[in-house]
Amino acid sequence: MSLFDNNPSALLALSLGVLIIYLIFLTESKVLKFLKSYPGPTLYPVLGNAWQVRNPVGAFKVIEEWSRIYGSRFRIILGTSIRGLLLSDPKDVEKVLASSVLIDKGAAYDAIIPWLGTGLLISRGKKWHTRRKQLTPAFHFKILESFQEIFNTESKVLVDILKEKLAKNEACEIHGLFTRCALDIICETAMGKKLSCQRNLDHPYAVATIEESAFVWLRWTSPWLHSNMMWSLSSVGRRELANRKVLHDFTNQVIQERKQKFLENSKELEKNIPENDEFSFSTKKKFAFLDLLISIQAQGEIEMTDQDIREETDTFMFEGHDTTAAALTWTLHLLAKNPEQQVIVHEELDSVFGDDRERPVTPEDLTQLKFLECCIKEGLRLYPSVPFFMRSVLKDFKLDDKTTLPAGASVFISPWLTHRNPEIYPEPEKYLPSRFFPENSIGRHPYAYIPFSAGPRNCIGQKFALTEEKIVLSSVLRNFSVDVVSKDEVTPLPELIVRPHNGIELKFTPR
Secondary structure, X not given: OOOOOOOHHHXXXXXXXXXXXXXXXXXXXXXXXXXXXXXXXXXXXXXXXXXXXXXXXXXXXXXXXXXXXXXXXXXXXXXXXXXXXXXXXXXXXXXXXXXXXXXXXXXXXHHHHHHHOOOOOOOOHHHHHHHHHHHHHHHOHHHHHHHHHHXXXXXXXXXXXXXXXXXXXXXXXXXXXXXXXHHHHHHHHHHOOOXXXXXXXXXXXXXXXXXXXXXXXXXXXXXXXXXXXXXXXOHHHHHHHHHHHHXXXXXXXXXXXXXXXXXXXXXXXXXXXXXXXXXXXXXXXXXXXHHHHHXXXXXXXXXXXXXXXXXXHHXXXXXXXXXXXXXXXXHHHHXXXXXXXXXXXXXXXXXXXXXXXXXXXXXXXHHHOHXXXXXXXXXXXXXXXXXXXXXXXXXXXXXXXXXXXXXXXXXXXXHHHHOOOOOOOOOOOOOOXXXXXHHHHOOOOOOOOOEOXXXXXXXXXXXXXXXXXXXXXXXXXXXXXXXEOOOOOOOEEEOOOEEEOOOOEEEEEEO
């Protein structure tokens, strides 16, 4: 007797299974056929191109070489799940990033979901649209101004630490210093929690945050670990799980503490929450990003679970410190390598602050630090904090008159390659902040510079980041001149964030 005799349900299930497999096969075949119609590096069985970039040291040089050989459109395939057409021409970049259709993140982001959940960075469709609208008020300029006290306070801690290191003749590795400074800032502004990890180097949350993105890069470039099951069974997957638990436990604890304060004093806290785009603030209580999420949950008009709150908080904790720390690190490194540019920064700072090395930076000061802002922008051109973006194509999308991206395909956008296009930026390897003078930016394609992405899914916190970077760097450079310790080139690693391999040590001289 057959299993399917007198069992139409089993027969139907089998038929549906076969149909699904067949449809997947057709889609996969169509996508692979499309990708293979484009030039690209040699594909290895199962691995695709993963082997060539698995070691992050030197991976950028490999990708740059591919760009020189294959042009502004070439395929990249990492195993069976991460594969797409890499685009770096600003016209293609605009077509993708400006689209209101191509807003779903690609498969590469799936590896981040266990850590960040489906918060604003990764969420799709209606959830993303709703959350973006809900969270935009948290970045109103009045709230950003209220955060400047925290930016200034933590910048002073950083300057004091640098002075102490100089007094003890200790090495000054800047990426670790900036990472902890940025983490203290985002923890207090996003969660209302003072972490003090600039002084507490072994704080478990700080250590776990720094380690997490290295796990993600390893998983991306190890196709045999793309499967959730294989990842969870691997030794590195188990280490990542323990690391992630530290992050989630800390966030959950802070959320519960903040909710309790909200319940105890909801009337006073509500004065700090934006309502109908109008803002009022209590001088006795600071607004934190977490407060907005708790307020949304308390109002009950839109569902916001504790898990939702944690996802958004974890997302902002990651995006709000790692990217900023990278921008600070590379900008100061480039100023140390280019003393002629550093002199101009010092002259600008002296014209604004005089001999005062400790006065807090005000909103009015920020508007006058125009050259420093150009220095930051040029740093982000050479070392964009996020090296790649990825979008999923849910339905056929016309890229140009001759090219249609098939449903099921993905596209990679590479700020790293776009920003180093010699036709857009002559002598692209040179650090020239003057590229961003208004008169020198005329005629430049608006999508030729995309450190914060662009279009509907641009970075919601870019003003927050630039404000923080200007305050931290101005505080450091008012007090010190910086110089390189070694003439050796620093190797950037294309992990989730562009980090310096083995950090960057600089020489600080008091001014």
